[in-house]
Amino acid sequence: MDELTHDALRGYGERYKRLAIFMPLFQLKSKRKGPFGESTEDSSLDWFGLGLLTLLFFFESMLRRRSKQGAKELAQYLFQVTNSKTQAPLESYHDIAHNIIESFRDSRGLSHEERFFNWEKGLEENYRFTILKAEKYDKKANRQYFTLAPAGLELVFATKEFFSEFRISINQLLVRKRLEKGEFANALHEINEMRVSVEALREEIERVSKEVKRNIISEEIYKKYEETLQDTYDRLEREDEEFQELYAFALDTKKKIELHNQSEKDEQAYKQINKVTLELSDVHSLHRLLLRELLQLKSTTLESARQALYSMGMQYFNFDQDINGRIVSSPLPPLATKGLLAPFLRPHQQQNWSLFSLFAEQRLYKSGEEAEPQVYPEADPDAEKAQKEHLKRQAHNFKLIMEQILAVIGNKSSFELKELINHLPTALLEHRSFYDFWLLLHQRSPLTAQQDKEEHLFDSALALIEGEEIIVTECPEKLQVTERYSIQNMRLERRRINL
Numbered sequence: 001m002d003e004l005t006h007d008a009l010r011g012y013g014e015r016y017k018r019l020a021i022f023m024p025l026f027q028l029k030s031k032r033k034g035p036f037g038e039s040t041e042d043s044s045l046d047w048f049g050l051g052l053l054t055l056l057f058f059f060e061s062m063l064r065r066r067s068k069q070g071a072k073e074l075a076q077y078l079f080q081v082t083n084s085k086t087q088a089p090l091e092s093y094h095d096i097a098h099n100i101i102e103s104f105r106d107s108r109g110l111s112h113e114e115r116f117f118n119w120e121k122g123l124e125e126n127y128r129f130t131i132l133k134a135e136k137y138d139k140k141a142n143r144q145y146f147t148l149a150p151a152g153l154e155l156v157f158a159t160k161e162f163f164s165e166f167r168i169s170i171n172q173l174l175v176r177k178r179l180e181k182g183e184f185a186n187a188l189h190e191i192n193e194m195r196v197s198v199e200a201l202r203e204e205i206e207r208v209s210k211e212v213k214r215n216i217i218s219e220e221i222y223k224k225y226e227e228t229l230q231d232t233y234d235r236l237e238r239e240d241e242e243f244q245e246l247y248a249f250a251l252d253t254k255k256k257i258e259l260h261n262q263s264e265k266d267e268q269a270y271k272q273i274n275k276v277t278l279e280l281s282d283v284h285s286l287h288r289l290l291l292r293e294l295l296q297l298k299s300t301t302l303e304s305a306r307q308a309l310y311s312m313g314m315q316y317f318n319f320d321q322d323i324n325g326r327i328v329s330s331p332l333p334p335l336a337t338k339g340l341l342a343p344f345l346r347p348h349q350q351q352n353w354s355l356f357s358l359f360a361e362q363r364l365y366k367s368g369e370e371a372e373p374q375v376y377p378e379a380d381p382d383a384e385k386a387q388k389e390h391l392k393r394q395a396h397n398f399k400l401i402m403e404q405i406l407a408v409i410g411n412k413s414s415f416e417l418k419e420l421i422n423h424l425p426t427a428l429l430e431h432r433s434f435y436d437f438w439l440l441l442h443q444r445s446p447l448t449a450q451q452d453k454e455e456h457l458f459d460s461a462l463a464l465i466e467g468e469e470i471i472v473t474e475c476p477e478k479l480q481v482t483e484r485y486s487i488q489n490m491r492l493e494r495r496r497i498n499l
Contacts, residue, residue, distance in 0.1 A: 007189055012120040017127050020114040021155045024103050024131055025051045031099070045086075047100075052159070053081060054100050058132065058148045059156045067135055070145045071097040101146065104131035131155065165235065167197045168287070172242045175280070179253050184272035191279045198286050205232075205290065209297050229298050236291045243284040244426060250277045285422045292421075296480045391457065397433040399460035404428060406464060417490045418479055429481050437461075438472070442490060445472040448497060469495045 029048035057077050061069045075093040083093075106112075111128040118125045129151035136145045148156065171194040178187035212225050254273045261270055327337055408423045409415050417438065421429060428434055440457065441447065447462060447470045462470070475489040 009120040010189070013118045013125060016116050016118070017114075017129075018154070018158065020112075020116070020127055021129060021131070021151045021158075023114065024112060025155075028100065028103050050078060050082070050096060051100055051103070053078060054097075054104070055131070055148070055152065055156050055159075058146065058152070062148060067147065068138075068145050069135075069147070070143050071101055072143070074101070101132060104152070105133065105146065105149075106130075168194055168201070168239050169235075169242065171197065172239065172246055176246055176249060179250060179273075179276070182269065184269060184276055187276050188272065188279060191276065191283055195279075195283050195286065198283060198290060202286075202290055202293075205294055205297065212297070226298075229294065233291070233294050233298060236287070236294060240284075240288060240291055240426065243280075243287060247277070247280055247284060250280055288426070289422050292480060295483060299480050299486075394433060394436070395457050395460055397431070398437050398458060399464070401428065401434055401437045402461040402464050413495075414491065414493045416475060417487070417492070418477065421479070421481055430484070432485075435485055435487050438487060438490060441470065441492070442472045442474065446470060465494065467497060469497045471495065 025048060028051040031045075031047045054074060057074060058069060061067075071094065075090065075097040078096060079090050079093040086092075111130045114127045114129075116125060116127070117123070130149045131152040132146045133149040133152075134144060135147040137143070138145070171190050175187050175190045175194070178184070178190060208225070208228070250273065254270070254277055257266060257270050257273055261267060327340065332340065404424055405420065408420060444458075447458060448468070471493045473491050473493075475491055477489040478486060479489050480486045
């Protein structure tokens with residue numbers, strides 16, 4: 001069995017059981033017998049919807065700790081919810097309630113049974129479950145009360161995915177646990193699920209981007225989208241930090257296995273962890289690109305929508321009709337007129353002379369004394385030393401940046417900055433030196449290691465590509481790299497020169 005087939009069949013039995021608990025609901029849907037008599041069409045009775053309402057009724061009863069809930073209470077609940085449509089008497093709902101309870105729990109106390117073939121294990125299995133279970137029995141009133149069984153609770157939870165927005169975070173936690181246990185194949189499967197989640201999130205952000213451009217018609221809707229995007233961005237930032245920690249943990253695990261690589265089993269584990277690190281890095285790059293796209297959406301699309309909202313308001317605003325007509329046609333009191341015109345007037349400004357200015361510091365000269373000439377201050381040796389230290393640090397930073405760039409691009413002779421930033425560490429992109437590096441490269445392009453005897457800032461960086469010439473040209477696109485920094489996209493070309 002190949003790897004794809006093995007992964008596809010993993011957990012087949014559990015997945016089948018999760019689907020099997022829906023069977024009682026669909027059996028209700030196939031019902032055609034109605035309790036309302038000739039006045040109502042049997043086929044129009046929504047048994048499936050009534051079954052779902054029953055599940056929600058018992059679930060809410062559990063949340064509110066109401067244990068005495070039976071057929072009578074269910075009938076009253078269904079009557080209250082659906083009577084406006086069915087126009088049926090309460091007595092008919094007692095029959096409905098009994099039918100639904102019997103579908104969810106056999107009157108003889110027997111469980112539902114689903115026989116299926118488990119393709120993962122290669123054998124037949126029986127799955128027994130019940131949606132409702134007996135809770136209490138009132139002997140005096142001869143009434144049985146019910147509550148949701150574990151399968152019923154699982155069915156309710158299946159109708160709403162409570163943690164969809166935290167799917168990537170949950171996958172990250174599972175990957176870490178898998179790596180700690182040495183289950184590298186399972187970790188790789190979780191990483192692939194993360195890739196699917198990132199792609200799904202990308203589609204969701206694209207949908208929101210289109211909605212922003214189409215639906216912003218008021219300041220309230222603008223605020224709503226702004227809060228939604230900010231919450232999503234904050235969540236993606238936390239996930240990005242977890243990706244960095246997870247990748248570092250995967251690299252540490254890889255180093256440990258590499259040190260103890262003594263048997264064939266260790267060699268197989270090393271190959272798996274190596275694949276895990278590569279796939280994890282790839283998914284992290286996709287996620288980081290998504291983070292930047294969302295930042296771009298926040299900073300440009302949302303602001304453009306706001307400007308469009310402002311422009312639309314200005315187009316519909318008629319000064320003569322809305323202001324002049326209002327004041328002239330129906331004379332307003334002075335106070336109301338002032339309030340109407342206030343947005344179009346300058347803010348009130350009042351200039352006052354303070355008596356304390358008399359006590360301000362003044363330079364007085366005695367008779368015969370000449371004022372000191374204004375001269376430039378002498379160079380401070382400490383300031384010059386600090387400047388040299390700063391330039392030395394910057395040159396070292398430029399060398400580290402060039403090493404990171406060369407590690408990513410390899411032997412490529414040409415690439416754009418927007419292709420590069422998706423593969424660089426976040427800590428580097430948050431540092432001011434990265435942007436100084438590109439700005440100076442562009443200003444002093446073309447650069448060679450020979451030429452840079454005077455351009456001392458790039459001495460160490462250009463020594464890494466000795467014998468090559470660097471040409472940096474500007475591209476029209478502007479990149480929002482982080483929330484704090486943005487830079488013009490640039491193209492860097494490397495050319496071999498004859499020494």
